[in-house]
Structures are given as structure tokens and as C-alpha cells.
Amino acid sequence: MWGWVIAIIFGGVLCGVASSLAMDTPEKTQITTPLSKFEDSPVFNYINSLSPIKPVKSINIAQTFHSLSFGSLPSVFTSPHISSHKETRFLKRHNYSDLSKPDFSSENGNDICKDEGVVVDVAQLYENSAELQENFDPGVSIEESSSVEPPSEDLKFAIELPQTLKCDCGSPDSDPTPRCGTQKDTASESAGTSASLVPFVNKASHEGSPEGQVHLAGLYKIESKQEATECDWESLISDAADLLIFNSPIDAEGFKELFQRSPNPVVGFCTSFNEVHKMQIINTNGSGEQNEMGDPSTQSGETIEQTQMDTAQENLVANEDPNKYMIGNDSKAVSNLHRGMRRRCLDFEKIGARRKNIEDGSSSSSVFVQSDEITTSKNTQLVPVKLGSDSSRCILPGIGLHLNALAINSKDSKKIKHENFSSSITLPGSAPSFHSPTTGQELNESLALVPTERDMDPNDNDIPLVDDFNQNSPKRRGMLFDNIFFVQRRLEGEAEACKRCNCKKSKCLKLYCECFAAGVYCIEPCACQDCFNKPIHEDTVLATRKQIESRNPLAFAPKVIxxxxxxxxxxxxxxxxxxxxxxxxxxxxxxxxxxxxxxxxxxxxxxxxxxxxxxxxxxxxxxxxxxxxxxxxxxxxxxxxxxxxxxxxxxxxxxxxxxxxxxxxxxxxxxxxxxxxxxxxxSFLGVGSSSGLYTGQRYGKPNILRPQSKxxxxxxxxxxxxxxxxxxxxxxxxxxxxxxxxxxxxxxxxxxxxxxxxxxxxxxxxxxxxxxxxxxxxxxx
DNA sequence: GAGTTTGAAACT
DNA sequence: CAGTTTCAAACTC
Structure with a gap:
């Protein structure tokens, strides 16, 4: 027990430090050293010996980024929110490969949450950016890299969040207060609670580590999740805020606001986090495709995790802590937070269901939901959309992060997006949010958050994303640019009706086909014959597209400037x-x-x-x-x-x-x-005809007549x-x-x-x- | 709606 | 790279 007491104390210390980090204090860069020492200290070892959980050297994820030989994509196109499932996958592969590397273990000794998701998010945040390390001092970089943006990945939710919830809700105290793994709080309160916290601190999460798996399995019944994670939740949270900074300034604001307004930032964060996760669960449930795109490991434990989350949500709801739900107090902050977190689980086909949820949902989350809706709509890939009278139903193609990169800070971009979305998307009860400047930003960021269509495309497995990224493959770049083009296209023709074609011989698989050239599926209004440009033939479509692109990388690029x-x-x-x-x-x-x-x-x-x-x-x-x-x-x-x-x-x-x-x-x-x-x-119509991509995005015809905004x-x-x-x-x-x-x-x-x-x-x-x-x-x- | 024109895509 | 063919959209009637 003595060891446990020490562990608790240390946990409290860690939490204090982490919380200071969360407050974005200069100390952030200093935490790594003490932690490292701490981890290597005899006391720590003793604690570890006492703990049933075997400690594992924390992994320096920052090195993961280094090891990730990302292509040197221009920062312009680096989008924090590129996190698509596909890229997630390939990034995960990176992570896995890196795990085997000897130097992978952290020198800093930080309780680093070695979560795939972290790697993914961060990696994508820094996507190929060689400067990423330069933008932050080493300590911060480590923190950043170690930090997790939990909501962004199913896996993260499946593993990390459940852990947190377990600590909070499963603790003997049964304290309704959502501790959310707040070591600082729980550690000082009871040993029982702290015991549950131990996994966070000491638990080995070495990937593939039998011990780690066993522990996790025992605790959370996540047997399939080999990517056990140990995570310093505090640092995780604090870093999450920083991570979101990369995602967008707004996101960072959201996090900061959450932390600043809440006496217990962690709690607020966790609560919001849970909320986000809840929404993601909804999305995830709505779309079985999500799992397909995501890491397979997330699938097995998803149900369990979901259940846990539901329970946790109930507990959280029961809690009257005003800080708990930031939505009520600060919808903006929450929405921002959500926005930054919500980057997946967007099943476009489930829009209707979610829209219903939106309608049914509380007003507090309307903005967020709305944003989600939009994001979802854009996120859909090659989703057939009904054209015609109901322009609002015209599914907007998803954009990639690139859009964000291009215009994340462009006020005009926000405005234009706002304008476009307003014109093309009709969300019940969302109008107010939509017209608010904040909403515009959210929209913009939502766009940025949306994974690229290609990345999201589950069927596009044959694209060696990893290799492309690492090798700076022109192909990959081309894909990225396709997304940009697509965004461009979408912006152009968003207000207009979706494309339709009359192809007879091309099967709508050639650039002759306006739809195909635009990167959209043919839909009912199309009068095409023997059309293969349909979701059913998605593989064919993608293959054809790739073939065309291989012939001419700019085939889908705009023909007219x-x-x-x-x-x-x-x-x-x-x-x-x-x-x-x-x-x-x-x-x-x-x-x-x-x-x-x-x-x-x-x-x-x-x-x-x-x-x-x-x-x-x-x-x-x-x-x-x-x-x-x-x-x-x-x-x-x-x-x-x-x-x-x-x-x-x-x-x-x-x-x-x-x-x-x-x-x-x-x-x-x-x-x-x-x-x-x-x-x-x-000829002018051709301006918008090309582009797109099967990013699955559905956007309207290029609106030639529509005034072009700056x-x-x-x-x-x-x-x-x-x-x-x-x-x-x-x-x-x-x-x-x-x-x-x-x-x-x-x-x-x-x-x-x-x-x-x-x-x-x-x-x-x-x-x-x-x-x-x-x-x-x-x-x- | 059929036929023609046009220009881009695809092919050689 | 140039020439030709194919194709589909725009146009005309």
C-alpha cells in the first residue's frame, strides 16, 4: 500500500504538471525531464513492482514523426484534419513499423500515450512537414506528439476513453463526478480511485505486449485491441489543446476556453470529450462503413466501448457539475472542441438519421451537430445524390484538409464557405448558427476536418498511401490536389445543380462524362446509358480514375483558370x-x-x-x-x-x-x-467539369453564371x-x-x-x- | 427530339 | 508531339 500511496502522490504531481500544461504555461517544455527522471527513479520502479501492471517504456511518439518519412508536402496542403481513415491506416502502419525500431522508446520517459490515433492525428497535423519539429521546442514536440486527440479516432475512443471512464465510473467510489481520468483529482481522493489510475501512469501499453494486452483485456475487455495504450491523461489533454491548435486556431480556442473556464479543466475536457465521443458513436453506429475504413482493431471492441461510453455518458449527465458540459456554458468552446475532434465517423448516407438527431438534439449542440452534418455531407464519397429541385440535397463533396490548409485562416474563405453552405445546405434549426461568423469558421474547419475523399475511400485500398506519402509520390500529391480542385469545384458549383450527363458510349468512365470528370457519381437525372459511374461500381470508377490520372495527373485538374x-x-x-x-x-x-x-x-x-x-x-x-x-x-x-x-x-x-x-x-x-x-x-462549362475526384464528393455543376467570389x-x-x-x-x-x-x-x-x-x-x-x-x-x- | 456543330478526350 | 478518332455537350431547327 505504501507504494500505492506514493503512486497516488506522484499521480497528483503529474496531474498538477499536466494541468499546468493544459493551461498552456511555459512549463510545458519542462515537464518531460522530471517525468523522465521520475520514471527511471527507484521509487517509480518500486511502484511498478507493486503494481500488477507492468510498466513499459513510454514511447516517444515524437520520434515516430521523425521516423515517418513523410513526403515533403508543402505546408499549404498539410491539413491537421486530414485524418481520414485511410490515412489513419497508413499512418498506423507507420506506427507499427516504428514500434519495432529500437529508438522508438522514449528517452523522455514521459507517460506517453502511445496511441495510434495520436500518431495519426499528429502525423497528419504535421503531415510531411519537416518544420513541425522546428515550430515547437523539443519538449513541446514531445508533449504534442504524446498527446492524443482522443475523439478523432475510434481506436482512441475504444481504448483510451474507456480507460478513463473506467477510472471514473468504475471506481469503487462510484463518484458520479466525471473525473475522466483526472489523476490530479482522483489520486488525492482515494486510493481505490488512484488504483484505477495506475494503468494510466504505469500500465504498459506497449503494442503487442502480452502484458499490456492482458491488462487491457482485463480492464476493458478489449482483447482485440492490441494497441494498448498507456496514457498520461493529463498530458494528453493538455496536449490535445495544442494539437487542436494545429487543427485550427478555433479549435485551440475551444480547448483553451474549456480549460480556462472550468475550474477543473480536465473534467470539462473529459466531459466534452465524452460528448464528442458520444456523437461519434452515433455516427459510427450509423455507418458500418466506418469500421471498414478504420482500423480493424477498433471494430471488435467498439460495441463494448460504446456501451461503456453510454454508461459514462449517463453518469456524466447525472452529474450536475456545471463545468461538465461545456456546451451549456460555452457552446462555442464545445463546438470548437467537437469540431476539432470530430473528424471521422461521418457516414454521409446516414445524414438523414443524424439530421433527425440534430432536430431532436438539444439546441446547445445544434451548432456542433450542424457542423457535423455539413462535414458529413462533404465527407461522403461518390454518394449518389438526387439532383434537381432540391438543391439542398445535392451532396457536397468532401474536401480535404487542403482546403483548410489553404484557407484556414482566410477570413474570406470562411465567409465564402459560409455563403456556399448556406446556399446549398439546409439544415433544420441550424440556420442561426450558420449565419454566424463563428459558424462560418466552423464550416470552414469542418471542411478541413473532413478526410479527403480518397483517403476516406474504403475501396481505394490499392493506393499505396504510405508509400506515396513517404516517397513524396506525385501521385499522392496529385490526389491531394485533386481534393483541392474538388473544393474549388465545389465552391464554384455548389449553388448549382449537380452534374448530369448523357453519356452513351463512354459508360461515364471517361472524361467525356461530366459527372466522372467532376468526380461525382451519376445520378438519376443523368440520361447516361450503361453507366458505370455509380456507387455500385465504385471500384471500377476508382480504378478508371486512377488509370486516367496515371496517364495524366492533371486529367482532373481544372482546365480553365x-x-x-x-x-x-x-x-x-x-x-x-x-x-x-x-x-x-x-x-x-x-x-x-x-x-x-x-x-x-x-x-x-x-x-x-x-x-x-x-x-x-x-x-x-x-x-x-x-x-x-x-x-x-x-x-x-x-x-x-x-x-x-x-x-x-x-x-x-x-x-x-x-x-x-x-x-x-x-x-x-x-x-x-x-x-x-x-x-x-x-467551352466555358468545362471550367468546372474537370476536377473533382472521386473523392466522392458531390458537388454541383460549376456555376458559370454564378458570380465568382474573390x-x-x-x-x-x-x-x-x-x-x-x-x-x-x-x-x-x-x-x-x-x-x-x-x-x-x-x-x-x-x-x-x-x-x-x-x-x-x-x-x-x-x-x-x-x-x-x-x-x-x-x-x- | 433529331441533326449538326464544336471542342475536348482518347487513341494511334 | 501531331494527327485522327471518339465522344458528349451545345446548338440549331
């Missing part, structure tokens, strides 16, 4: 033209309008009024007589463009950035002049410009941020006046700023 930046070779005058869209890859058209031709175009006798291949572009429009309607339209557009430029300037200067509101986007809307019948030229322009520009660079092997991690230089776009001629054009410059700055604003991922050097 819309924005002044897209045509560097064209004079400033042309760049200011309403239809500044340009053929990115060049066209072969002979009589095209709507989309300005670029120097790459092979068109004959180009008379493109919107930009000729020779760069004379809009000059022709000016020279040639135009009908009044068109002329007036143009002038109006110019004015709009001026406004847009002004706004861009505002964005360029973060300091002067006005409070971003959705209205700002509206101001920058540009109506593209299309002559006949208000329809865009046929933000959309931004999105378009980034991917278009970045594709070639990203695909380059020598793309350094930093290069992503440095550039993604729009000027390096293929279309641009060497002599292009880079930056000479105000419009272009502004747009470019917009991109550059938005990226660096990503605090954690942006290289500070």
Missing part, C-alpha cells in the same frame, strides 16, 4: 476583363468564347473575345462593337472588379483586415458576361498554379508556402510581368497571406 492571375502572359488589360478565365492547358478550339485563351492554346485564328492566345485578349472586345447589354455588363463588372481588388488589398494587409463578413464576398462577386441566353459558352478565385488560383509545382519531386516542404507561386504556372510566359498587374498581385498576395496565417504549419523561418 479563372482569374486575372491565370493569364500572366496577357496584358493587364485582359486580366481585368470580366472573363479573365484562361485555358490552363491550352485549347484546340477554333472559335471559342467565354474563356480567354492563353499562350498555351493551340487554337486557330483565335478570336476569343475574352482573351486571345496572343495576349490581345479583351482588346478585341473593346475594339469590336459590343451590344449595349454586354458593354454595360462589362462596365459593371469592372466596377466589381475594382471593388474586388480593393478587398484584395484589404486582405493583403492583415492588419487592416476588416471584420470579415459574408457580405464582403458578395461585393466581390463578378458576373461573367455570357452572351446568348445567359448561358456560358460551351475567395473562389483564390481557390482556383492556388490549385491551378500549384499543381505543376506540387507534382515536382523537388518540391520542398517550404516551397509550398513560399509559393505555390502562381507565377510559376505553366501558362505563364517567362516574360510575364509578375506582380505588375495590380489585380494579379493582389490575388497572389491573398494566397500567400492566407497560407502563412496558418500558425502552426507555417514555417517561421
Amino acid at each position: 479563372r482569374s486575372s492571375e491565370s493569364a500572366p502572359e496577357i496584358g493587364d488589360e485582359s486580366s481585368k476583363t470580366p472573363a479573365s478565365a484562361r485555358h490552363k492547358r491550352g485549347c484546340n478550339c477554333k472559335n471559342q468564347g467565354g474563356v480567354g485563351c492563353s499562350i498555351n492554346c493551340r487554337c486557330e485564328g483565335c478570336k476569343n473575345a475574352f482573351g486571345r492566345k496572343d495576349g490581345s485578349a479583351s482588346m478585341e472586345m473593346e475594339d469590336e462593337p459590343e451590344d449595349e447589354t454586354e458593354a454595360s455588363e462589362k462596365s459593371g463588372v469592372d466596377k466589381l472588379l475594382q471593388k474586388s481588388e480593393i478587398q484584395n488589398n484589404d486582405e493583403q494587409n492583415p492588419n487592416s483586415a476588416l471584420p470579415t463578413t459574408p457580405l464582403r464576398f458578395c461585393r466581390s462577386l463578378v458576373q461573367l458576361p455570357f452572351s446568348s441566353k445567359g448561358k456560358p459558352p460551351r 475567395f473562389e478565385k483564390q481557390f482556383q488560383n492556388v490549385p491551378d498554379d500549384d499543381i505543376p509545382e506540387i507534382l515536382r519531386e523537388n518540391h520542398s516542404p517550404n516551397s509550398g508556402i513560399k509559393t505555390s507561386s502562381p507565377n510559376s504556372k505553366r501558362v505563364s510566359p517567362p516574360q510575364s510581368k509578375i506582380g505588375s498587374s495590380p489585380g494579379r498581385r493582389s490575388g497572389r498576395k491573398l494566397i500567400l497571406q492566407s497560407i502563412p496565417s496558418f500558425p502552426s504549419l507555417t514555417p517561421q523561418h
